[in-house]
Amino acid sequence: MAKIAPPQPVRGTQDMLGETADRFAHVVDRFDAVRRLFGFQRVEVPVIEPTAVFARSLGETTDVVSKEMYSFDDRNGDSITLRPEFTAGIARAYLSNGWQQFAPIKLATHGPLFRYERPQKGRYRQFHQLDAELLGSDSPLSDVELLCFADHLLRDLGIADGVTLQLNTLGDSASRDAWRAALVEHFASHRAALSEDSRARLDKNPLRILDSKEAADRPIADAAPDIDQFLTTEAQDFFAAVTAGLDAAGVRWQRNSRLVRGLDYYRHTAFEFVTDRLGAQGTVLGGGRYDGLIENLGGPPTPAVGWAAGIERLAMLLDAPPPSQLDVTIALEDDALRTDALALLRRLRDAGYNAECIASGSPRKRFDKAAKSGALVLLSLATRDGTKQLNARHDGGERAVAIEAVARTAQ
């Protein structure tokens, strides 16, 4: 029979084992602990949503919707999409379940998201995010609360040192529209000098020219008007209240007037925690205020603010975790003593020690393998002169002595 070729993984997906999986789990564990500290409720939402949930909230013309979504028709012919982000689905759940009754409500979740993109460092087609949302509050204190949560998490993970919080305001819709018009005018007058990419952006997403990486664009982008002169009094006051709150809470931030958001629904506060340690993928956590989103989905006007962070990226920034220390390895040198080994394992594990038993391969090799396992205590179970013998080898430390005592306890 011809051997079939083994299947390949779907491009941009990952299989995680050992340290990689441990790092991932650690990020999620700490997120869950910190979200409790800040009183964010755990929320679970579906991985699949009707395509319209994302098409309406993100904007039909955005790249995410027009070319990056995993969409398919289910058996009824309804268009279904694997979620490319959390916010839209949570907003949908908020409306579906009448969570207005709990507003303002603080929610947190995490899980897989899907975007059809070329994979590169810290970017995958199935990727994973932490997500925090605060719905139903128009107070700048909510923005501050959310940023304090993010800052606390990064400090808890021990990666805050290499990461800076960049902050900007996009203003309310009146401010944003006026600024956008001024930017279009500015960039249009320099159209010929712009890079090819930015000439395309001018029609599709002019704000994005501001953070262009193209050298040719930098002088023009740097000379573009800031939003500040277009901010309404209300928008100015809002941003001032956010920054004052951050200062009071001891969260360090940097104004980045070139920071914009890719998606249409953002208003007012926009922020990114950025590092230079992840190549081109510098944003570790990003978000902002999206007062218009829930209305876009057909709900009542509802202010909201949120952020998301890539778990893979956070995991890559973590210090190397200490190698896991095995407490005991048993070298079972005589298969006739298999039941004794099982009983011994049970006793050790009941006492809270992690224990392994080496019982395969040639009997003579088992001691070798056990010795290489790096366990604190090496136990060997053998038959000598017709009698059962249990030997222990260790460094004489306190824990090791306690382990040997448990091992020698009569059953």
Next chain:
RNA sequence: GCGAUCGUAGCUCAGUUGGUUAGAGCACCGGUUUGUGGUACCGGGGGUCGUGGGUUCAAGUCCCAUCGGUCGCCCCA
């Protein structure tokens, strides 16, 4: 969608201007004459050199195509 770069054993990698039978470490299996020692030593199995064409007396090595990985652009966390 575009660009760069890399595919050699289960894993990490050597492999010279193209030149005999493609190597190492780790992992796996066996042996080192019943042993309070053995994290050692010796040996063994395992490769269509990603795949398909081409150039050549001769291709892991050069050329073309294709598939896959990585990094970058676009976009975005």
